[in-house]
Amino acid sequence: MDSTAGRRPTVKDVARIAGVSQGTVSNALSGMRGVDPETRQRIDQAIATLGYIPNLAARRMRTGRTNTIAVMTSMPAAVSAGSSRLGFLMEIAASAAIHALDYNSALVLVPPVADPAVALRHVAMDGAIVIEPQTDDAFLLLLKRRGVPVVVIGQPASVDLPWVDMHYYRTAEMLLAHLLTQGARRIALIVGTSSRVSHHVTLERYESWMLLEGIPPCVIYVPEADGEDGSYRATLDLLRSNPDIDGIFASIDAFASGVMRALRDMGRAVPSDVRVVTRYNGLRAREERPALTAVDLHLDQIAALATRLLMDLIAGREIERITAGPIPSLVVRGSS
Amino acid sequence: MDSTAGRRPTVKDVARIAGVSQGTVSNALSGMRGVDPETRQRIDQAIATLGYIPNLAARRMRTGRTNTIAVMTSMPAAVSAGSSRLGFLMEIAASAAIHALDYNSALVLVPPVADPAVALRHVAMDGAIVIEPQTDDAFLLLLKRRGVPVVVIGQPASVDLPWVDMHYYRTAEMLLAHLLTQGARRIALIVGTSSRVSHHVTLERYESWMLLEGIPPCVIYVPEADGEDGSYRATLDLLRSNPDIDGIFASIDAFASGVMRALRDMGRAVPSDVRVVTRYNGLRAREERPALTAVDLHLDQIAALATRLLMDLIAGREIERITAGPIPSLVVRGSS
DNA sequence: TGCCTTGAGTAAAACGTTTTAATGCGCGAC
DNA sequence: GTCGCGCATTAAAACGTTTTACTCAAGGCA
Structure with a gap:
């Protein structure tokens, strides 16, 4: 009778199979502390045979880090989503999602809806990118209350937050x-x-x-x-x-x-x-x-910049309060 | 000396202030079990004064639910992201993000990158929407291994998964x-x-x-x-x-x-x-x-449909294996 | 009255990880 | 020979919730 039947394997199972303690498995996984090469190999072996996948929720609970950032804007959907629901927000989100990966983070897309509190209720994040906030922006207030690090794209009106200048x-x-x-x-x-x-x-x-x-x-x-x-x-x-x-x-x-x-x-x-x-x-x-x-506006570059700044902020590194974004360029078309 | 100094307030703090047990606070919060109206009010009061915000990681760890779904595609970025990085994926993501809210869920946007394993490493989700998978799709394989419920947009080639027909x-x-x-x-x-x-x-x-x-x-x-x-x-x-x-x-x-x-x-x-x-x-x-x-292709409707199906699937409700999406409509323009 | 049910509440367990404090061991320096 | 040090390792604590199993009181019914 396999004691791991039905359950998904945990660190405990890996430890048992590899003949080490949980702590050692954790160290091998995170690389935070030294583990004997021979031991590490046994652990890797155990992980492979069990098909162990870390429980992210447990890890997050313990470390307090979610490896997730969020992108949001308080611009009403009527203008921010617009035709085909694409636009500003999505262009930034797409770029930020890609760059967040460089920092081992996922991106959650917070849609522009009437009630920001509802939109954020189930979002756990290490930090947020807020696009063109208004004075007393509801998202900014919520994030401040939660103590979430924020980088603003465009200039924030009232609060003192780091921002990327869109010129x-x-x-x-x-x-x-x-x-x-x-x-x-x-x-x-x-x-x-x-x-x-x-x-x-x-x-x-x-x-x-x-x-x-x-x-x-x-x-x-x-x-x-x-x-x-x-x-x-x-x-x-x-x-x-x-x-x-x-x-x-x-x-x-x-x-x-x-x-x-x-x-x-x-x-x-x-x-x-x-x-x-x-x-x-x-x-x-x-x-x-x-x-x-x-x-x-070179939103992809702006998003990349904002993502990097946010990651620095989350990591506790000093960042400038104002960062210049790329210089926008005029696209002349038939309408003028 | 306030014992909550420095720390963020927890259920324990709320319970102490309200003069009840943790379990009762939890019941009041989730509404899963009856709580005396008068008691509930005391708890709400305590939550307000403390500024208590539930720790989502802890909740997720305990319940096993993340209230998050993911959207992804294995289409290479060269075609799925395309000019300005907008397109198929983002159009569906935008719509899914909005509809996910109806089910108290957030949406994480998994960008199309070379290595799906890297992209998913830090994504915890209750389910996933996979767009136009290929035969032996890397995302589908990973998700299957993790046991994540999946709804496919477009028809899956090899595996047997519920899908939304795009005609x-x-x-x-x-x-x-x-x-x-x-x-x-x-x-x-x-x-x-x-x-x-x-x-x-x-x-x-x-x-x-x-x-x-x-x-x-x-x-x-x-x-x-x-x-x-x-x-x-x-x-x-x-x-x-x-x-x-x-x-x-x-x-x-x-x-x-x-x-x-x-x-x-x-x-x-x-x-x-x-x-x-x-x-x-x-x-x-x-x-x-x-x-x-x-x-x-009416991708917004397709995304809404897929989101609903996925939520049903996650909730354990029976869903059809094939669901017809909206009928696509021809948009005639100058090129023909 | 005695018995069963219901409803509100509680104490403690459980979730799976990382971190902490402690242990044992080998080794170079004294 | 012993002291001290660094290193790999461990047992146990801790994170903050939800859930479980239990208690108690009130009330309905025979």
């Missing part, structure tokens, strides 16, 4: 410069209502530049949660009240989709009547006809 | 019918070399139909790992040896990108000289110029 200012500048170069004179900015640094910086750069150019600024605020439709309606209103608009800067790609639809419905040609640019070079920017001029 | 046959039929309707007569099929049911079925339908139409079949095999470049070279060869080709069915979107590049380089116009279609309606299909006719 909001420069991005806005590139897009505005491009619109002006292409001949746009009456440029409108469509921006989300939530309090995010990306919005503030974009808005600030827009307003200061318009002032400089002597162009009356025209800013439209749309709640992120209203997504494409909200932007559609706002653009219709905009064009009725300001028919001379000849350039539109949509700060979120879902908004850009609404803008394009509104322009089509109003019979405005793009780019001849109105030039349109947006920030995130995602599915929507590419699929739109004409395709949208946008900015390649 | 390979019908998909191939739709694309072929479309090419023929559009006037293509010499149709070539570009397919991966790995042994996957999707390839076999597509190939089978292609050959039988070509036989029926009296068209000599022309199949090109490209290793998935060679991705777009491999397809590019294969297409150049194809067009040199078979200059009368007027239709190309690329079974993988990365291959379609290579096809389009080759056609451009050879000076063939799309769609007038050659019509091109592909299967997965991802970023590549949409970004290509002209955009590619493709098939909307």
Whole structure:
């Protein structure tokens, strides 16, 4: 009668077969302490014959480490998931998952849902990457309460956390410069209502530049949660009240989709009547006809950077509070 | 002197403050057994004052449940991740992550890397969704060894596992019918070399139909790992040896990108000289110029279905071995 | 009244690992 | 010869939950 019948083999079984103690097996497994080569071989042998697989839950409970990081954003699904549910979040997640492997970690994908507490209830993690948090971001508050190390992609508004700079200012500048170069004179900015640094910086750069150019600024605020439709309606209103608009800067790609639809419905040609640019070079920017001029933020590199920083933070190494991400590059397309 | 100083509060602390035993706190938390309303309130009170957060690792160790599912595919990154790293895998992952929440579960994203054993080393899961496995799929073998419940998206080749039917046959039929309707007569099929049911079925339908139409079949095999470049070279060869080709069915979107590049380089116009279609309606299909006719596989619905099935399986409920996914729909674009 | 059931509660065991403190042993230095 | 040291090893503790087996009191029923 095999005493391991039915059960999955444990360290205890391995120890018994190899004729050593549990502790020695553990040492052989982790390599933390010296084990005699001959002993180690016996242990490896036992592991192979038993088909032993470590119980990760027990290991995690004992060590307190989960070898897991999480990626999340409080951007509402209407804009962060968007058409085909792909976008910003997923692009970063894909890259982070690959790079997390280099640090023996798995990545859990926290979907953008209404209640962050629900989303995090069953997520155990050593650290988290939070994308473009808003002021008093629910995810950041929860993570802080739990004491989870965090690296932010984009600039956090209120809290003091390490972050990867996505060059909001420069991005806005590139897009505005491009619109002006292409001949746009009456440029409108469509921006989300939530309090995010990306919005503030974009808005600030827009307003200061318009002032400089002597162009009356025209800013439209749309709640992120209203997504494409909200932007559609706002653009219709905009064009009725300001028919001379000849350039539109949509700060979120879902908004850009609404803008394009509104322009089509109003019979405005793009780019001849109105030039349109947006920030995130995602599915929507590419699929739109004409395709949208946008900015390649190099999210894969940003995610790789954020992952590395987070791992350093978790390991207790000192990291800079601000890390510059790759310089974004303009992708000029038919819409401008 | 507070005895909870430094430590994070545990069930023991909560029990002490509330004046009950650990077991009662656990019962109140899980709702598994009756707890007097008045007692429950005292416990809730204690939890609030202490800021108690359950230790998930301990819970998992005790219950054996991780409240986590994983999504993975053995498709090489060259084709599964593709341009911008988005695509098939991520589209399914995004949807599965959201639906997993309905079952109090988190989703871990297992990236497509060379060594599946490495990718899974630190992943604890109650079940897994495996996308389009190949014959003797490394992920499936590992999962089987671990005894992890699995639901397959697409048809598994060798093993007997529950799966969600993506209608390979019908998909191939739709694309072929479309090419023929559009006037293509010499149709070539570009397919991966790995042994996957999707390839076999597509190939089978292609050959039988070509036989029926009296068209000599022309199949090109490209290793998935060679991705777009491999397809590019294969297409150049194809067009040199078979200059009368007027239709190309690329079974993988990365291959379609290579096809389009080759056609451009050879000076063939799309769609007038050659019509091109592909299967997965991802970023590549949409970004290509002209955009590619493709098939909307409704991956979000498929992922939702697979998630539900997996949860049923984990819960020990009986599930069908085969579940029909949504019927794919043709998305006609400029390339045909 | 006596017996059985039910419901709330408790003390202790159990989950499988890593870590700690202790042990024994061989070996070089004194 | 003995002391001290380093090294491999061990037995037992510890991690924080859930579950088990048990107690006790209250209440229904014959």
